[in-house]
Amino acid sequence: MLRIAEPEKRSEDSLDEEAIVDRIYEAIIEQRLPPGTKLSEANLCKAFNVGRMRVRRSLLLLSSRGVVDLQNNRGAYVAQPTMSQALQVFEARRAIEPNVARLAARRVSERDISQLSAHLDMEADANGKGDRRLAIRLSGQFHVKLAEMARNEVMERMVKELVTRTSLIIGIYGASGTKNCHDDEHREILAALRNMNGDAAASLMEQHLRHIEQQVDLSADRKRPVDLIEILAG
């Protein structure tokens, strides 16, 4: 039972699959990887300094979470959710996240509250400075942090996936004109958490999600994706 060799930390440039997945998640949330972008194995190998096998496994994970579209013999592309899929994602968020908020209200610590509060300040800051990319990421992270504070890893993973897919949806179906993220609504949710008022937190979260969904124009074939021809013709 003697453990002589303790596992040493992995060296910097050798990431495991989860790390790669998270990096790609973040890039998608920040919309640095627009929907439809080809993710070729060779490029990813170079980007992460990693063997082809790791890349392949990461892509499989991303695909199983609906974030990447893995086509047979044709490679991996950042997913382009259809309108129907987008509706399903929002529906799932409305089903899950209010309950997440309710649980979080029951379980947050003082530390959590102040951490969330600091997070909201960063959001406001990013919005004030017009750093859209940062604002988007922080806004998504708010929801993930909330799931963290609900102390339920199952639901946390689900929220992570749904938030990422929402970024894809926003990337395709717009909401470019107006402000993306109601950080005031985030503040209201935080207030409910402070009061440990689970019902309020849940209902505020539901409203918030409805607002996000309304801002996204799912009415029709708005910003039909990503065709060079269309871009050059316009």
Added chain:
Amino acid sequence: MLRIAEPEKRSEDSLDEEAIVDRIYEAIIEQRLPPGTKLSEANLCKAFNVGRMRVRRSLLLLSSRGVVDLQNNRGAYVAQPTMSQALQVFEARRAIEPNVARLAARRVSERDISQLSAHLDMEADANGKGDRRLAIRLSGQFHVKLAEMARNEVMERMVKELVTRTSLIIGIYGASGTKNCHDDEHREILAALRNMNGDAAASLMEQHLRHIEQQVDLSADRKRPVDLIEILAG
């Protein structure tokens, strides 16, 4: 040697990853693969007549869904949810599935209703004949079918995962004495669907899940498995 693949389906002996994952899901739900079972690559290759790569990718998927525990250099084992994980799984089910039931009530067709009804008859039949394995599987499938009828693939995948993990939990934490599956509660849910009464369906589902959870003895270290060393060392 593991007996997972049905010999009948040998005609198309080239399965893809999703098929393998589904087979293992089913085997776990039927509790033919008890928690902690080692899933060695060689055995799976033989069982499915498939190369090592396919097996490896399938195991990665199963692991990312919390159904298999993938240990470094030590292989894959059917997951053994801890008590805390079990509570999280049930919590997630209570958060999601009532909403699934509500959506299903809004969207079921006549065909769906009669299909579900036939399914319930099969459940009753299996229970009557004392075919415990079949009864367990059908009971799980009821929940998955419901998610199917909610017409939301995102939530359907989540329910699938949660149902499978619940089987693992039941396998570890018992509920062996009493009857596992209240098929009468399933019938009540079906009745609510017939009436297109979403609220009723949701609240019946919530009660149903609470009953399942209560039947599982999560109070303490009941049927604590399986690691002799850990037990004796602790």
Added chain:
DNA sequence: CATCAGAATATTGTTAACAATCCTTGTCAA
């Protein structure tokens, strides 16, 4: 000028060999 065929190239999918790690077993000495 557009279209099509076919070669050339690039990318992905698969396999098999190799390397690293773990587990078992057997030996030896305290």
Added chain:
DNA sequence: TTGACAAGGATTGTTAACAATATTCTGATG
């Protein structure tokens, strides 16, 4: 007997070569 240690076999992890498929390029033709 017990524990340490080493050799051997078994299992997993990784790499590299090969095969299969897609894409691009070229040039000929209507």
